Structure formats: structure tokens, C-alpha cells
Amino acid sequence: MMVNKLIASLLLVLVMSISAFAQSKSKAPVKKAVSKAAPVAAGMQNSINNGKVVYTQYCAVCHQADGLGVPGLNPPLSKTVYVLGDQTRLINIVLKGLSEGVEIDGETYSNVMPAMAFLTDQQVADVLTYVRNSFQNKASAITAAQVKAVRANSKK
Amino acid sequence: MKRYTFLIVQIIGIIIFSSFKSDNPKSLKPVKVSPDQDNAGLVLPKGFGALIVAENLGKARHLTVTPKGDIYVKLSKALNEKTIYHLKDNNGDGKVDEQIGFGDYIGTGIFLKNNYLYASSDEEVFRYQLNHNYEVITPDKPEKLVTGLINKRQHNTKSIVLDNNNNIYVNIGSPSNSCQYQNRAKGSMGIPNCPTLDSAGGIWQFKADKLNQSYKEGVRYATGLRNVMGLDWNPENNTLFVMQHGRDNLSSIFPDLYDDKANAELPAECMFMIKKGDNAGWPYSYYDPIQKKKILAPEYGGDGKKEADPSFIDPVVAFPAHLAPNALLFYTGNQFPERYKNGAFVAFHGSWNRAPLKQEGFFVAFVPFKNGKPSGEWEIFANNFAGTENITSTSQAKYRPCGLAQGPDGSLYISEDKKGTIFRIVYDGK
Known part of the structure; x- marks a missing residue:
């Protein structure tokens, strides 16, 4: 009786580990295919990860966790020309804030955006790279060098 | 024979009379309209039902219902180039x-009193004369009562209400969050003797029948109110009550003093009873619903504990932070059960500034009142406007309550500005 049970449970373990092995084997190529289809440079992925931390701390309170903003008050960051267009303008919005009314898709947004010049060049680059690659956006990274140049230019 | 007939008529009369006059809610006169099958998706106390009376009006802000049961609703975005709609059934x-x-x-503002409909833009207040059916006589030629009020985009809506003495009260919201040198900026301090308060951050009183008034003809009735969306005149104690939108961004402006949880819980959304000359404390103070104290704002040297000037008025009700009270209505109808009589309904638009914590609000609350004072705790009356419990971003909410009005039969009307829906709440005792 005992022996029977032992054999049965050994068999079960064996079957489970074989199927787990098979699954992990069959998963591996799929993963590769995904990363091939959407290649993200390690440096950019790092910037996106760090940018998410900055976004959650300083931006999400107004622009919301999903980047869709608040109707009438805080503009969305999803697929707008402000985020995906002129990079110097975008960097300047973070460094200097924005107090003029913004209209996106026929909706106006009334809250001001405060200047975030206290963020380092790297933090600004990271958060903008995160925003430009989140909320259905897909765009190039913003570099710390770009932010440094825009900041230097605006001080002149 | 005559004597008997008289007696019988008398008895029948008494029976009919007593069947109508009773305080038992079960024998209240039933309403004619039927609630929608699922109560329009709303969650209500037992015995109440809801129906959608109008849809797709867009940004439907405040509304008012005429003694004939027609609705006037004010829009903050034109629909077919028009911004007020007269809705008939x-x-x-x-x-x-x-x-x-x-x-x-x-x-946003619209209000009906006697034979006039009053409505506001973000800078001016108008009135329209009504005919005996409460229809606007000259829709294209309103009389301009008030002009030249400041509109700096933020908190620019002008909510309105009248008293029983021919005065109109207009909210003029502050164009900033907390009167900082740099609005909403991290670490920026408050401007001493906040200059905003001369022309905003309070309630102004004007004459309801005098044309072309501006600041110099008006009276700053109350100050230190950041932005009031909901206001109503209490019929029991003949006094103005307001709902303030409390300040935002405590943790993003002063991260060393407030964490995200503190920001989500502070400050209370306050209901104030307003007497002429009152100061509710903005921007120097905010009400902390946990310590139950008026706290000195960090922009003016506060640390989250130091108390504010005690001369600022205390709230009469403190609701949770950031829920955005967009309308206030004292209920005087006879349709709802007795405990609702003279109590306050408050429509909450739902929060955004609680992020990264989950958003709350998106309901209509009720506060029981006796003799012009709250007589019990506030409670949620109509819920589930958001359509789901778990809202992490404001735009996920299905509906956002914005306006309240009472119908001639005592029904409660609720407008919302996400899609432009108008709900009607009825009591059938079932």
C-alpha cells in the first residue's frame, strides 16, 4: 500500500517536471521573437525604468498613472504633439513649466504646470524617455546631453 | 335624507383626506415615472429608484428644474453652438x-428664482425673464447683471445662488492652488497678504435686478475660500452654505513634510456656513480631518502641525480630501422620507489629486440637517457613477456628478459632465 503510494507520487513528480521542462523549452523561442520585434536598447530601457520612478513621484499626481490626465484640468500625455513633436519645446515644458492654456483634441486644460528645473538633466531625460515610450507612445529617447543644452540655452 | 347625504359626504371626505395626509413614508404619493430597470446603474438606498432623463449633452454642469418640471442645464462646452438647453418631457x-x-x-452656473432664469459665463452673470410657463421670453437677449469678473482659466467657473431678499451670490475662485510665488511649484512659498483675495478667493454678493454691476457695486460677502463650486441658500436658517474645493499638491510642493498618503488624505473638502464678513482661511490655512484642526499652510510657515489663526471659521462638515464637491442642494421636497427634509445633498465630481493612491468620490452624499445644522454624519446617497470601484485615473470614471436640482414633485435631478447625462432620483418606497 505504502509502496504503491510512493510510486504514484514519484510518477506524479516526474510527469510534472517533464511538462514544466517542455513548457520552458517551448516558451524560450517565443520570448526571443518578442524582443526581436521590439528592440529596446539596454540603455534606453534603463532610462525608461528610472523615468518611471520620476514620473510616479512628480508627474502622476496630475497627469495620472495612465498618462491620460484629468478632463478640463491636466492634459493627457498620450499621443499628443507636445510629447511626440518638437523635443526642445518638450524639454522646456519640464524645465520652465507651462502656464498658457493648452488645447488638445478640442478639450482645453486649465491648470498650470509648475517648472521642474530642480530635476537633474538625467532625471528629465529619463522621465521624458519614459513618457515618450508609455501611454501608447513610441518615440526616440531624450538624452541628458539634450537636456543640458536646452537648459544652458534658456539661461542665456 | 339631506342630513344623511351630508354625513356620508363628510365621512368620505375624511377618509380621502386621511389617506393623503400621513407622515408614514409608505403612504407618500407615488411618483408617476418609473425607474430604469437597473436604476441606470446607480446604487441607491432602499426604496429609491433612478432613471436617465437626458443623455449626450456633453459638459452638462449645473441645472435647475422649473415648477412645471422642465429642465434648464448649463454647458461648459457648446453643443450645436448652444450653451444652455431647455429640456422638456x-x-x-x-x-x-x-x-x-x-x-x-x-x-457653469444656472439658477431659477421667481420669474427669472439666471446663468453665468466664466466672467459674467445674466438673467432671462420667464413667461407663465417658465419659458425664456427672449433667449437671445439676456440682461447682463454682473460683468468683468476675473477669469484666469484655473477655478474660473462662477457658481450662483439667490437668497430670498433679491441678492445673488457669485463664487469667484482663486486663480491658483495656494497663492505661491510660483503656482504649484515645489518649495515655492506663499505671497504675503495674498493679493488674489481682493478680486477672487471668495463669494461676492450683487443685486439680482441691477444691470452691469462689477466689483465696485458688489460686496465681498466672504473671503478665504479657494474655490466654491456648490453653494445653496439654507431655507431653515436663511443662511448661505458653500462647499469648498480644498487645496492640492501638498506632497509634490512640500515632499519633506507630506508623503503621498498624507497628500491623499489632506485637507478635508469642507462645507462652511457663511455669514457676511466670514474668512474661511485660504490660502493661510487648511482643515485637517484627522487632527480635526485648522492647520497653518506650509506655504506660510506651517509644518503640518502648527495651528492656523483661530479667527478663521470652522467647517460644519468635513468630507474626505480631493473628492471635488461640485454642487450643494438643500432638499425641501415632500417625495423623499421625512429624514431627508431640509438635509443637504452634495454632488462629488470625483478626485484626481489623490494619485498615486486610488481615486475616490464619483457619488452624491447626503447630510441630515435640523434647524440649519447637521444633525448626523454624512453618508453616501447615490453611488457607482464611476461604474467601477477601482479608479486609478480620473478619466476611467463612467460618469462625473456635477449639478443638483429639485423637481416640483420632490424628485432629485443630478447632472454629470463626462458624457452629459441627467439622472432623476425618485422614491417609491419599494
Whole structure:
């Protein structure tokens, strides 16, 4: 009786580990295919990860966790020309804030955006790279060098 | 024979009379309209039902219902180039079947008193004379009562209400969050003797029948109110009550003093009873619902504990932070059970500034009142406007309550500005 049970449970373990092995084997190529289809440079992925931390701390309170903003008050960051267009303008919005009314898709947004010049060049680059690659956006990274140049230019 | 007939008529009369006059809610006169099958998706106390009376009006802000049961609703975005809609239910099934648009100015405030309809843009207040059916006589020629009020985009809506003495009260919201040198900026301090308060951050009183008034003809009735969306005149103690939108961004402006949880819980959304000359403390103070104290704002040297000037008025009700109270209504109808009589309904638009914590609000609350004072705790009356419990971003909410009005039969009307829906709440005792 005992022996029977032992054999049965050994068999079960064996079957489970074989199927787990098979699954992990069959998963591996799929993963590769995904990363091939959407290649993200390690440096950019790092910037996106760090940018998410900055976004959650300083931006999400107004622009919301999903980047869709608040109707009438805080503009969305999803697929707008402000985020995906002129990079110097975008960097300047973070460094200097924005107090003029913004209209996106026929909706106006009334809250001001405060200047975030206290963020380092790297933090600004990271958060903008995160925003430009989140909320259905897909765009190039913003570099710390770009932010440094825009900041230097605006001080002149 | 005559004597007997008289007696019988008398007895029948007494029976009919007593069947109508009773305080038992079960024998309240039943309403004619039927609630929608699922109560329009709303969650209500037992015995109440809800129906959608109008839809797709867009940014439907405040509304008012005439003694004939017609609705006037103010839009903050034009619909077919019109910004006020007169909604009629001609066949009496409770659903609007005729919409008449007029007005070319966007805005929020609308109020009906006696023979006039009052409406506001974000800078001015107008009135329209009504005929005996409470229809606007000259929709294209309103009389301008008030002009030249400041509109700096933020908190620019002008909510309005009248008292019983021919005065109109207009909210003029502050154009900033907390009167900092740099609005909403991290670490920026408050401007001493906040200059905003001369022309905003309070309630102004004007004459309801005098044309072309501005600041110098008006009276700053109350100050230190950041932004009031909901206001109503309490009929029991003949006093103005307001709902303030409390300040935002405590943790993003002063991260060393407040964490995200503190920001989500502070400060309370306050209901104030307003007497002429009152100061509610903005921007120097905020009400902490946990310590139950008026706290000195960090922009003015506060640390989250130091108390504010005690001369600022205390709230009469403290609701949770950031829920955005957009309308206030004292209920005087006879349709709802007795405990609702003279109590306050508050429509909450729902929060955004609680992020990264989950958003709350998106409901209509009720506060029981006796003799012009709250007589019990506030409670949620109509819920589930958001359509789901778990809202992490404001735009996920299905509906966002914005306006309240009472119908001639005592029904409660609720407007919302996400899609432009108008709900009607009825009591059938079931």
C-alpha cells in the first residue's frame, strides 16, 4: 500500500517536471521573437525604468498613472504633439513649466504646470524617455546631453 | 335624507383626506415615472429608484428644474453652438423628448428664482425673464447683471445662488492652488497678504435686478475660500452654505513634510456656513480631518502641525480630501422620507489629486440637517457613477456628478459632465 503510494507520487513528480521542462523549452523561442520585434536598447530601457520612478513621484499626481490626465484640468500625455513633436519645446515644458492654456483634441486644460528645473538633466531625460515610450507612445529617447543644452540655452 | 347625504359626504371626505395626509413614508404619493430597470446603474438606498432623463449633452454642469418640471442645464462646452438647453418631457414618461438650445457663452452656473432664469459665463452673470410657463421670453437677449469678473482659466467657473431678499451670490475662485510665488511649484512659498483675495478667493454678493454691476457695486460677502463650486441658500436658517474645493499638491510642493498618503488624505473638502464678513482661511490655512484642526499652510510657515489663526471659521462638515464637491442642494421636497427634509445633498465630481493612491468620490452624499445644522454624519446617497470601484485615473470614471436640482414633485435631478447625462432620483418606497 505504502509502496504503491510512493510510486504514484514519484510518477506524479516526474510527469510534472517533464511538462514544466517542455513548457520552458517551448516558451524560450517565443520570448526571443518578442524582443526581436521590439528592440529596446539596454540603455534606453534603463532610462525608461528610472523615468518611471520620476514620473510616479512628480508627474502622476496630475497627469495620472495612465498618462491620460484629468478632463478640463491636466492634459493627457498620450499621443499628443507636445510629447511626440518638437523635443526642445518638450524639454522646456519640464524645465520652465507651462502656464498658457493648452488645447488638445478640442478639450482645453486649465491648470498650470509648475517648472521642474530642480530635476537633474538625467532625471528629465529619463522621465521624458519614459513618457515618450508609455501611454501608447513610441518615440526616440531624450538624452541628458539634450537636456543640458536646452537648459544652458534658456539661461542665456 | 339631506342630513344623511351630508354625513356620508363628510365621512368620505375624511377618509380621502386621511389617506393623503400621513407622515408614514409608505403612504407618500407615488411618483408617476418609473425607474430604469437597473436604476441606470446607480446604487441607491432602499426604496429609491433612478432613471436617465437626458443623455449626450456633453459638459452638462449645473441645472435647475422649473415648477412645471422642465429642465434648464448649463454647458461648459457648446453643443450645436448652444450653451444652455431647455429640456422638456412632453408626454410625461419622465424622458426628455424636446431640447431647445440657446445662449452662446460657456459656463457653469444656472439658477431659477421667481420669474427669472439666471446663468453665468466664466466672467459674467445674466438673467432671462420667464413667461407663465417658465419659458425664456427672449433667449437671445439676456440682461447682463454682473460683468468683468476675473477669469484666469484655473477655478474660473462662477457658481450662483439667490437668497430670498433679491441678492445673488457669485463664487469667484482663486486663480491658483495656494497663492505661491510660483503656482504649484515645489518649495515655492506663499505671497504675503495674498493679493488674489481682493478680486477672487471668495463669494461676492450683487443685486439680482441691477444691470452691469462689477466689483465696485458688489460686496465681498466672504473671503478665504479657494474655490466654491456648490453653494445653496439654507431655507431653515436663511443662511448661505458653500462647499469648498480644498487645496492640492501638498506632497509634490512640500515632499519633506507630506508623503503621498498624507497628500491623499489632506485637507478635508469642507462645507462652511457663511455669514457676511466670514474668512474661511485660504490660502493661510487648511482643515485637517484627522487632527480635526485648522492647520497653518506650509506655504506660510506651517509644518503640518502648527495651528492656523483661530479667527478663521470652522467647517460644519468635513468630507474626505480631493473628492471635488461640485454642487450643494438643500432638499425641501415632500417625495423623499421625512429624514431627508431640509438635509443637504452634495454632488462629488470625483478626485484626481489623490494619485498615486486610488481615486475616490464619483457619488452624491447626503447630510441630515435640523434647524440649519447637521444633525448626523454624512453618508453616501447615490453611488457607482464611476461604474467601477477601482479608479486609478480620473478619466476611467463612467460618469462625473456635477449639478443638483429639485423637481416640483420632490424628485432629485443630478447632472454629470463626462458624457452629459441627467439622472432623476425618485422614491417609491419599494
